Amino acid sequence: MGRGNDGARGKGRGREGDKSSSSSRGGSRPRTGSTERRGKSAPRGNAPERPTTRGGKNQVVGTSRSGNPVTKKEYISRKKSEGTTKKKVDDGTIRLNKYISNSGICSRRDADIYIQAGSVTVNGKPISEMGYRVKLTDEVKFDGQNIQPYKKQYLILNKPKGFIAPRKGERSSKTVLDLMQSAGVSNLHYVGRLGRQSVGLMLFTNDLEMANKLNNPKLELRKIYQVALDRSFKHEHLMEIRNGLIINGEAIDVKEINYVDGGKNNEIGIEIHSGKDNIVQSIFEAVNYEIKVLDRVVMGGMTKKDLPRGHYRSLTEQEIINLKMI
Secondary structure, X not given: OHXXXXXXXXXXXXXXXXXXXXXXXXXXXOOXXXXXXXXXXXXXXXXXXXXXXXXXXXXXXXXXXXXXXXXXXXXXXXXXXXXXXXXXXXXXXXXXXXXXXXXXXXXXXXXXHHHXXXXXXXXXXXXXXXXXXXXXXXXXXXXXXXXXXXXXXXXXXXXXXXXXXXXXOOOOOOEHHHHOHHHOOOOOXXXXXXXXXXXXXXXXXXXXXXXXHHOOOOOOOOEXXXXXXXXXXXXXXHHHHHHOEEEOXXXXXXXXXXXXXXXXXXXXXXXXXXXXXXXXXXXXXXOOOOEEEEEEEEEOOEEOOOOOOOOEEEOOHHHHHHHHOX
16 A cells, blocks of 8 residues: 555656656747736737727628628728718708798698698698698798798898899999898898988888788888988978879879978978888979988887987887788
Protein backbone atom coordinates (compact mmCIF):
# COMPACT_ATOMS: atom_id res chain seq x y z
CA MET A 1 0.00 0.00 0.00
CA GLY A 2 2.90 2.34 0.87
CA ARG A 3 4.50 1.96 -2.48
CA GLY A 4 1.34 2.60 -4.27
CA ASN A 5 0.89 5.92 -2.52
CA ASP A 6 4.48 6.85 -3.08
CA GLY A 7 4.13 5.97 -6.72
CA ALA A 8 1.09 8.13 -7.06
CA ARG A 9 2.84 10.97 -5.40
CA GLY A 10 5.83 10.45 -7.64
CA LYS A 11 3.64 10.47 -10.66
CA GLY A 12 2.18 13.71 -9.53
CA ARG A 13 5.56 15.24 -9.04
CA GLY A 14 6.50 14.06 -12.49
CA ARG A 15 3.60 16.11 -13.97
CA GLU A 16 4.70 19.12 -12.03
CA GLY A 17 8.19 18.55 -13.23
CA ASP A 18 7.03 18.43 -16.80
CA LYS A 19 5.26 21.76 -16.38
CA SER A 20 8.23 23.43 -14.80
CA SER A 21 10.60 21.99 -17.34
CA SER A 22 8.52 23.16 -20.22
CA SER A 23 8.39 26.66 -18.83
CA SER A 24 12.07 26.65 -18.14
CA ARG A 25 12.80 25.78 -21.74
CA GLY A 26 11.22 29.04 -22.81
CA GLY A 27 8.98 27.36 -25.34
CA SER A 28 5.66 28.13 -23.64
CA ARG A 29 2.82 29.06 -25.96
CA PRO A 30 0.60 32.11 -25.28
CA ARG A 31 -2.75 31.25 -23.76
CA THR A 32 -4.75 32.96 -26.43
CA GLY A 33 -7.68 30.65 -26.41
CA SER A 34 -9.02 31.85 -23.09
CA THR A 35 -8.76 35.51 -24.00
CA GLU A 36 -10.53 35.00 -27.33
CA ARG A 37 -13.35 33.25 -25.60
CA ARG A 38 -13.70 36.18 -23.24
CA GLY A 39 -13.90 38.61 -26.19
CA LYS A 40 -11.39 41.02 -24.65
CA SER A 41 -8.71 41.00 -27.30
CA ALA A 42 -8.83 43.85 -29.86
CA PRO A 43 -8.60 43.10 -33.58
CA ARG A 44 -5.01 43.11 -34.79
CA GLY A 45 -3.70 44.79 -37.89
CA ASN A 46 -6.30 45.12 -40.67
CA ALA A 47 -8.53 42.36 -39.37
CA PRO A 48 -12.25 43.16 -40.02
CA GLU A 49 -14.43 44.29 -37.12
CA ARG A 50 -16.73 41.53 -36.03
CA PRO A 51 -20.51 42.17 -35.81
CA THR A 52 -22.03 42.07 -32.37
CA THR A 53 -25.49 42.12 -30.85
CA ARG A 54 -24.39 44.74 -28.34
CA GLY A 55 -24.80 48.49 -28.87
CA GLY A 56 -22.42 50.58 -30.94
CA LYS A 57 -21.62 50.94 -34.61
CA ASN A 58 -21.06 47.18 -35.02
CA GLN A 59 -24.46 46.25 -33.63
CA VAL A 60 -26.36 43.96 -35.99
CA VAL A 61 -29.59 45.68 -36.97
CA GLY A 62 -30.77 43.29 -39.67
CA THR A 63 -29.79 41.08 -42.55
CA SER A 64 -29.23 41.74 -46.21
CA ARG A 65 -31.14 40.04 -48.97
CA SER A 66 -28.35 37.48 -49.21
CA GLY A 67 -28.73 36.67 -45.51
CA ASN A 68 -25.56 38.37 -44.32
CA PRO A 69 -25.71 40.41 -41.09
CA VAL A 70 -25.97 44.20 -41.53
CA THR A 71 -24.41 46.40 -38.85
CA LYS A 72 -25.64 49.78 -37.74
CA LYS A 73 -22.64 51.46 -39.34
CA GLU A 74 -23.29 49.78 -42.69
CA TYR A 75 -26.99 50.65 -42.55
CA ILE A 76 -26.32 54.35 -41.88
CA SER A 77 -23.69 54.49 -44.61
CA ARG A 78 -26.07 52.92 -47.13
CA LYS A 79 -28.91 55.29 -46.25
CA LYS A 80 -26.65 58.31 -46.63
CA SER A 81 -25.58 57.17 -50.08
CA GLU A 82 -29.18 56.53 -51.12
CA GLY A 83 -30.45 59.86 -49.75
CA THR A 84 -33.11 59.19 -47.16
CA THR A 85 -34.95 62.49 -47.71
CA LYS A 86 -37.24 62.18 -50.68
CA LYS A 87 -38.28 65.39 -52.33
CA LYS A 88 -42.01 65.94 -52.43
CA VAL A 89 -43.41 66.38 -55.90
CA ASP A 90 -45.36 69.63 -56.10
CA ASP A 91 -48.29 68.81 -58.37
CA GLY A 92 -50.13 72.01 -57.52
CA THR A 93 -52.74 70.30 -55.35
CA ILE A 94 -53.67 70.58 -51.69
CA ARG A 95 -55.68 68.34 -49.37
CA LEU A 96 -59.30 69.44 -49.20
CA ASN A 97 -59.34 69.62 -45.39
CA LYS A 98 -56.28 71.88 -45.45
CA TYR A 99 -57.90 74.05 -48.14
CA ILE A 100 -60.92 74.54 -45.85
CA SER A 101 -58.74 75.12 -42.78
CA ASN A 102 -56.64 77.73 -44.60
CA SER A 103 -59.83 79.60 -45.44
CA GLY A 104 -60.28 80.25 -41.71
CA ILE A 105 -63.64 78.47 -41.43
CA CYS A 106 -62.53 75.69 -39.08
CA SER A 107 -59.69 73.34 -38.15
CA ARG A 108 -58.60 70.40 -40.32
CA ARG A 109 -60.22 67.94 -37.93
CA ASP A 110 -63.55 69.76 -38.10
CA ALA A 111 -63.15 70.07 -41.88
CA ASP A 112 -63.01 66.26 -42.13
CA ILE A 113 -66.33 66.09 -40.29
CA TYR A 114 -67.95 68.59 -42.66
CA ILE A 115 -66.54 66.74 -45.68
CA GLN A 116 -68.00 63.44 -44.49
CA ALA A 117 -71.32 65.18 -43.86
CA GLY A 118 -71.44 66.31 -47.51
CA SER A 119 -71.15 70.04 -46.77
CA VAL A 120 -68.38 70.57 -49.34
CA THR A 121 -68.50 70.55 -53.14
CA VAL A 122 -65.64 70.80 -55.63
CA ASN A 123 -66.53 72.07 -59.10
CA GLY A 124 -70.18 71.37 -58.32
CA LYS A 125 -69.58 67.78 -57.22
CA PRO A 126 -70.19 66.74 -53.57
CA ILE A 127 -67.03 65.30 -52.00
CA SER A 128 -67.03 63.00 -48.95
CA GLU A 129 -63.71 61.20 -49.56
CA MET A 130 -61.02 61.65 -46.92
CA GLY A 131 -57.67 62.81 -48.30
CA TYR A 132 -59.23 64.26 -51.47
CA ARG A 133 -56.91 66.76 -53.15
CA VAL A 134 -57.91 69.89 -55.04
CA LYS A 135 -56.20 72.46 -57.23
CA LEU A 136 -56.07 76.12 -56.29
CA THR A 137 -58.04 76.84 -59.47
CA ASP A 138 -60.90 74.53 -58.44
CA GLU A 139 -64.19 76.02 -57.31
CA VAL A 140 -64.68 74.90 -53.71
CA LYS A 141 -67.93 75.67 -51.90
CA PHE A 142 -68.72 75.25 -48.22
CA ASP A 143 -72.45 75.17 -47.47
CA GLY A 144 -73.03 76.70 -50.90
CA GLN A 145 -70.60 79.60 -50.42
CA ASN A 146 -67.37 80.00 -52.38
CA ILE A 147 -64.25 79.79 -50.23
CA GLN A 148 -60.57 80.49 -50.84
CA PRO A 149 -57.60 78.59 -49.32
CA TYR A 150 -56.51 81.45 -47.10
CA LYS A 151 -58.03 83.32 -44.21
CA LYS A 152 -59.98 86.37 -45.30
CA GLN A 153 -58.45 89.56 -43.98
CA TYR A 154 -59.65 93.15 -44.09
CA LEU A 155 -57.47 96.21 -43.53
CA ILE A 156 -57.83 99.96 -43.90
CA LEU A 157 -55.08 102.34 -44.91
CA ASN A 158 -54.83 106.08 -44.32
CA LYS A 159 -53.33 106.83 -47.71
CA PRO A 160 -50.73 109.60 -48.00
CA LYS A 161 -50.03 111.76 -51.05
CA GLY A 162 -47.78 110.56 -53.84
CA PHE A 163 -49.03 106.96 -54.06
CA ILE A 164 -51.23 105.67 -56.83
CA ALA A 165 -53.89 102.97 -56.69
CA PRO A 166 -52.93 101.10 -59.87
CA ARG A 167 -55.47 99.71 -62.24
CA LYS A 168 -54.97 96.21 -63.62
CA GLY A 169 -51.78 96.10 -65.68
CA GLU A 170 -50.78 99.64 -64.67
CA ARG A 171 -47.23 100.12 -63.39
CA SER A 172 -45.88 102.78 -61.09
CA SER A 173 -42.84 103.30 -58.88
CA LYS A 174 -44.99 104.13 -55.82
CA THR A 175 -48.30 102.36 -55.28
CA VAL A 176 -50.61 101.82 -52.33
CA LEU A 177 -49.75 98.11 -52.51
CA ASP A 178 -46.17 99.01 -51.59
CA LEU A 179 -47.50 100.51 -48.35
CA MET A 180 -49.29 97.23 -47.57
CA GLN A 181 -46.37 94.86 -48.12
CA SER A 182 -45.48 94.65 -44.43
CA ALA A 183 -48.99 93.34 -43.68
CA GLY A 184 -47.85 89.98 -45.06
CA VAL A 185 -51.16 89.31 -46.83
CA SER A 186 -51.03 88.02 -50.40
CA ASN A 187 -53.56 88.66 -53.17
CA LEU A 188 -54.71 91.99 -51.75
CA HIS A 189 -57.38 93.95 -53.60
CA TYR A 190 -58.27 97.55 -52.82
CA VAL A 191 -61.70 99.10 -52.50
CA GLY A 192 -62.36 102.77 -53.17
CA ARG A 193 -59.71 104.05 -55.56
CA LEU A 194 -58.01 107.35 -54.75
CA GLY A 195 -55.83 109.46 -57.05
CA ARG A 196 -52.13 110.06 -56.51
CA GLN A 197 -52.63 113.42 -54.75
CA SER A 198 -55.71 112.32 -52.79
CA VAL A 199 -55.46 111.09 -49.22
CA GLY A 200 -57.60 109.19 -46.76
CA LEU A 201 -59.26 105.84 -46.24
CA MET A 202 -58.85 102.85 -48.53
CA LEU A 203 -59.96 99.29 -47.79
CA PHE A 204 -57.79 96.28 -48.64
CA THR A 205 -58.80 92.63 -48.57
CA ASN A 206 -57.86 89.22 -49.99
CA ASP A 207 -61.59 88.47 -50.21
CA LEU A 208 -62.01 88.92 -53.96
CA GLU A 209 -65.76 88.38 -53.85
CA MET A 210 -66.16 91.15 -51.26
CA ALA A 211 -63.81 93.48 -53.16
CA ASN A 212 -65.76 93.05 -56.39
CA LYS A 213 -69.02 93.66 -54.56
CA LEU A 214 -67.83 96.88 -52.88
CA ASN A 215 -66.17 98.20 -56.05
CA ASN A 216 -69.39 97.88 -58.04
CA PRO A 217 -70.31 101.44 -59.14
CA LYS A 218 -73.98 100.64 -58.59
CA LEU A 219 -73.44 99.81 -54.91
CA GLU A 220 -74.28 102.65 -52.55
CA LEU A 221 -71.37 102.72 -50.13
CA ARG A 222 -71.37 105.66 -47.73
CA LYS A 223 -68.32 107.89 -48.10
CA ILE A 224 -67.55 111.30 -46.57
CA TYR A 225 -64.87 113.61 -47.96
CA GLN A 226 -63.31 116.84 -46.81
CA VAL A 227 -62.04 118.97 -49.68
CA ALA A 228 -60.07 122.19 -49.91
CA LEU A 229 -60.97 124.25 -53.00
CA ASP A 230 -58.92 126.74 -54.98
CA ARG A 231 -61.04 129.63 -53.64
CA SER A 232 -63.89 130.44 -51.28
CA PHE A 233 -66.97 128.39 -51.93
CA LYS A 234 -70.07 130.48 -52.55
CA HIS A 235 -73.25 129.55 -50.75
CA GLU A 236 -75.26 129.63 -53.96
CA HIS A 237 -73.03 126.93 -55.42
CA LEU A 238 -73.39 124.87 -52.23
CA MET A 239 -77.17 125.02 -52.62
CA GLU A 240 -76.91 124.16 -56.31
CA ILE A 241 -75.03 120.94 -55.50
CA ARG A 242 -77.35 120.15 -52.58
CA ASN A 243 -80.40 120.45 -54.81
CA GLY A 244 -78.90 118.05 -57.33
CA LEU A 245 -76.69 118.22 -60.41
CA ILE A 246 -76.93 116.66 -63.83
CA ILE A 247 -73.51 115.49 -65.06
CA ASN A 248 -73.19 113.85 -68.47
CA GLY A 249 -76.93 113.42 -68.56
CA GLU A 250 -77.05 111.60 -65.21
CA ALA A 251 -78.48 112.93 -61.94
CA ILE A 252 -75.89 112.99 -59.13
CA ASP A 253 -77.27 112.33 -55.67
CA VAL A 254 -75.35 114.17 -52.96
CA LYS A 255 -76.53 113.07 -49.51
CA GLU A 256 -75.06 116.02 -47.63
CA ILE A 257 -72.78 119.00 -48.27
CA ASN A 258 -71.72 121.80 -45.95
CA TYR A 259 -68.85 123.96 -44.77
CA VAL A 260 -66.41 122.25 -42.40
CA ASP A 261 -66.98 123.36 -38.81
CA GLY A 262 -64.17 125.68 -37.75
CA GLY A 263 -62.66 125.61 -41.23
CA LYS A 264 -62.11 128.17 -43.91
CA ASN A 265 -64.68 129.12 -46.54
CA ASN A 266 -62.96 126.90 -49.10
CA GLU A 267 -63.11 123.78 -46.88
CA ILE A 268 -66.17 121.67 -47.60
CA GLY A 269 -67.52 118.39 -46.29
CA ILE A 270 -69.50 116.22 -48.70
CA GLU A 271 -71.21 112.85 -48.35
CA ILE A 272 -71.95 110.68 -51.36
CA HIS A 273 -72.85 107.02 -51.86
CA SER A 274 -71.87 106.68 -55.52
CA GLY A 275 -69.04 104.30 -56.44
CA LYS A 276 -67.98 106.07 -59.63
CA ASP A 277 -64.35 107.12 -60.01
CA ASN A 278 -63.57 110.84 -59.65
CA ILE A 279 -67.19 111.64 -58.82
CA VAL A 280 -66.24 114.26 -56.22
CA GLN A 281 -63.96 116.09 -58.65
CA SER A 282 -66.70 116.02 -61.27
CA ILE A 283 -69.21 117.57 -58.84
CA PHE A 284 -67.05 120.61 -58.05
CA GLU A 285 -65.83 121.00 -61.63
CA ALA A 286 -69.52 121.28 -62.62
CA VAL A 287 -69.69 124.56 -60.64
CA ASN A 288 -66.22 125.71 -61.77
CA TYR A 289 -64.09 124.88 -58.72
CA GLU A 290 -60.83 122.99 -58.56
CA ILE A 291 -60.02 120.64 -55.69
CA LYS A 292 -56.60 121.24 -54.13
CA VAL A 293 -56.90 118.64 -51.37
CA LEU A 294 -59.25 115.65 -51.19
CA ASP A 295 -59.39 113.63 -47.98
CA ARG A 296 -61.71 110.63 -47.52
CA VAL A 297 -62.52 110.55 -43.79
CA VAL A 298 -65.33 107.96 -43.65
CA MET A 299 -65.90 104.82 -45.70
CA GLY A 300 -68.80 102.54 -44.88
CA GLY A 301 -68.78 102.37 -41.11
CA MET A 302 -65.01 102.92 -40.89
CA THR A 303 -63.15 106.07 -39.92
CA LYS A 304 -59.48 107.00 -39.85
CA LYS A 305 -59.62 108.08 -36.20
CA ASP A 306 -56.28 107.44 -34.44
CA LEU A 307 -54.81 106.09 -37.68
CA PRO A 308 -51.77 108.15 -38.76
CA ARG A 309 -51.18 108.99 -42.40
CA GLY A 310 -49.38 106.14 -44.20
CA HIS A 311 -50.40 103.54 -41.59
CA TYR A 312 -52.93 100.71 -41.73
CA ARG A 313 -54.82 98.51 -39.30
CA SER A 314 -57.02 95.43 -39.35
CA LEU A 315 -60.76 95.87 -39.12
CA THR A 316 -62.47 94.96 -35.88
CA GLU A 317 -64.90 92.06 -35.77
CA GLN A 318 -67.82 94.49 -35.63
CA GLU A 319 -66.51 96.46 -38.61
CA ILE A 320 -66.26 93.23 -40.62
CA ILE A 321 -69.82 92.30 -39.70
CA ASN A 322 -71.03 95.75 -40.75
CA LEU A 323 -69.11 95.50 -44.00
CA LYS A 324 -70.68 92.16 -44.91
CA MET A 325 -74.15 93.59 -44.25
CA ILE A 326 -73.78 96.27 -46.91
